[in-house]
Amino acid sequence: MNRLIYESREAAEVNKVVLDDLPGGPDAFELAAKFCYGIAVDLTASNISGLRCAAEYMEMTEDLEEGNLIFKTEAFLSYVVLSSWRDSIVVLKNCEKLSPWAENLQIVRRCSESIAWKACANPKGIRWAYTGKVPPKVSSPKWTDSSSSPSRNQQPVPPDWWFEDVSILRTDHFVRVITAIKVKGMRFELIGAAIMHYATKWLPGMIKDGGGIHESKDQRMIVESLISIIPPQKDSVSCSFLLKLLRMANMLRVAPALVTELEKRVGMQFEQATLADLLIPSTTTTTTMYDVDLVQRLLEHFLVQEQTAESSSPSRQSFSEKHRGGGNNHPSAKMRVARLVDSYLTEVARDRNLSLTKFQVLAEALPESARTCDDGLYRAIDSYLKAHPTLSEHERKRLCRVMDCQKLSIDACMHAAQNERLPLRIVVQVLFSEQVKISNAIAHNNHSSLKETGDSAAAAGFYQPMVPNRKTLLEGTPQSFQEGWSAAKKDINTLKFELETVKAKYMELQGELESLQRQFEKATAAAGGGGGGGGGGKKHGSSAWAVGWRKLSMFGKGGGLDGSDHGGDHHHRGAGEGQGSSRKTPARRWRNSIS
Incomplete structure (x- = not known):
């Protein structure tokens, strides 16, 4: 204060000293002034960070007097605050208004490491009381001496006990805590769950039309920060969370490098996605309703990583496991993704602005082995034909080329035989495929019946239930096709007669x-x-x-x-x-x- 007054001596009248840049503001200055005049000052977790920064600003060091304010505030931080979970959270929260002083004085670093150490410690050392949305009388977890025995009625401490407390922190401080927790060796699935909890609290929904520029910048900073600290292990966070984060990243114009990294993360666990997660509105200049290009990129990332995983660890699976599909009864990831893509195609096919090329490229991206049945693909094709009635015959054939008629079920064949939107050539292929399946089923039933009963008459009984299906199939076929099929049958009979x-x-x-x-x-x-x-x-x-x-x-x-x-x-x-x-x-x- 003496120096400030001395430097202002040339002024006409020195009766005011302005301290606009004093950390902690008027409250911290008042506490420091009381300390100078010998008035007792009550140090608490709420005022210690501001008072420590104000003491540093006013150079209240040991050079002037022993036991000065810097010494006393440092002692309180080290021996009281950092040993308490709740006090460390409060101090770190109050440091949000003290940048860059709190950073330079290592208050943020020390509090972050203290929180990380306690979050990773054995929860048996905590006398638990739930935090979060509870009455104010219920306190945060209290740390006790390791020798003290817990009460018999003590509730077991859940592994996510620290989520709610750290979620009140500002994003940059939350990132510091999570980074310190990673270093301590916390399980990656718990870290991911904490990140999802934080995002749920601070990113409750999409950016609305009325959101201001400042709000958008804050949310973009949150999204970018969360993407950067997601653990690299698969399943650390859910695929649904990643896709919601990706949706917000596209809307908020997040840095392209982070968006690409997020897309790769989605590709790692793409088989866990749902149709609702993939229906991401298009934010580009294209006229399509949904971002089909984004889903195409996600599928490409999935296929690349699947191929890399298969080629990098072929020896980990035994011969029997490979033939059992990985040793479990669940469908493979590619099959689940194939069903997901077919459902997505059925939904986006209703968009009249979706080009045939985009539909075809996405439908053909998966290998043939990924689909054991093409019923879902047939539904998508039929949906596209309904929404695009002006397609030429060539375009219809090109569209149907992505489907394998031999992979259609009997029900799908029945529907396709009556579908006048399909090209006639496709209907012929469908009927031929259905005929082969019925013949195979009859032959199989006849063989099974003869094997069980040894009676040829019993085998003939299996044929009878199939006749109504074929009759119903032909009756449901369009009249134009029935006439063409009758003429073809006459030609075949004539050729047979000539051959005889x-x-x-x-x-x-x-x-x-x-x-x-x-x-x-x-x-x-x-x-x-x-x-x-x-x-x-x-x-x-x-x-x-x-x-x-x-x-x-x-x-x-x-x-x-x-x-x-x-x-x-x-x-x-x-x-x-x-x-x-x-x-x-x-x-x-x-x-x-x-x-």
Whole structure:
């Protein structure tokens, strides 16, 4: 004070000294003045932080007098405040108005470490009384000596006993406490639960239209701070919490690096998400209702991390575990994500501004093995067709290409067969798939019945329940498709009849061929027996044989199918030595033509 007055001596009149930057304000100055005049000052957790900073500001050190205010406030902090859970919380809360003095004097650091140590200590050392939303008479946990025995009626201390007390702190101080708790070795799931508790208290909802700039800045700072202290372990916080935090981060324009980190965290446990969590409104300039691009990125992060996990630890699973799907009866993460994506596609498909490309890319992002049934994908496709009635035939086929008709259930096939929005080609594939499934089911039932009863009549009984299903399926099919299917069945029957006709004529010609071979052998034998028949016999035998083969070759080229050209030429006799070497060649040519 003397120095301040001396430095202001040049002023015309020195009757006022302004101390605008005094930490602790008028209350701290009044306590310091009382101390100077020997008036008793009651040090408490509520005034000690401000008084300690004010004493430092006014240089009340031991150089002037022993037992000065700095010494006394430091002693109170070290021996009283830091040994008490409640006092450490109160002092740290009061330090919010004392920056940067409280930081420079290490008050924040010491209180944070004291809180962290007590939060991580054995709760048996606490005589418990619940805090939070309780009457003021109930105090915070009281620390006792380790030798004192707890009361028999003492309630067990819950592991989250410290959540409510630390949640009253300002965000930067809360971050300091959580960081110190991490260093002490607290379980990561408890740290995550404390972060979620804090977010629930300070981020009760989304930013409303009436929120001011200051409010948005405060909430953006809270979101950024919480993202930075989430433990890196999977399941430290719930996927639902991460997605809500991501929703707020997009609305508050949080730093892109933190948003990317948050998206990767969601990808680690994407299979735990729900449809309501994924319906995040679009905040970009696009016209879609929901942020489909964000879900696409989350799915990509999930697939990358799944692939990394599978490739990094293949030896941890035994052969039997791999074939059992990880050793449990629960569906794999990819299957759960596939069902989630199908539900999401069904919901966003109602948006008329959703492009076909975005729908197709998201539907095809998962591998085929992730879906054992495509019913959910079919519902999404049908929903998209309803909302986009102006799609061309090519676009409809392109849309349906993401679905495998063979993976549809019987109920889905029944619905698809009556769905006039689907391309006709897809309906044909669906009906064919349904026909195969029914045939397989019939064959399986017949086999099972024969095995159990040994009676073929019993096996026939399993076929009867399937007939009404097929009849109902065909009756429910659109009329235009029924007509096309009837015409196709007529064409198939006609082809079957023609094939039977060709088979009959082939058998007839095969008989004639055998007859010709026998006649040729007799003629050859007769010519050999005559010995001196000369060249005339050979010529005549060769001519008769050639005439018979010309008739057969005419049939091979398409002639003689009606059998009208079968005449008496094959009754001619011929002989010759040269015929034996060429008798197999016409027969081989005939077989090739028939095949």
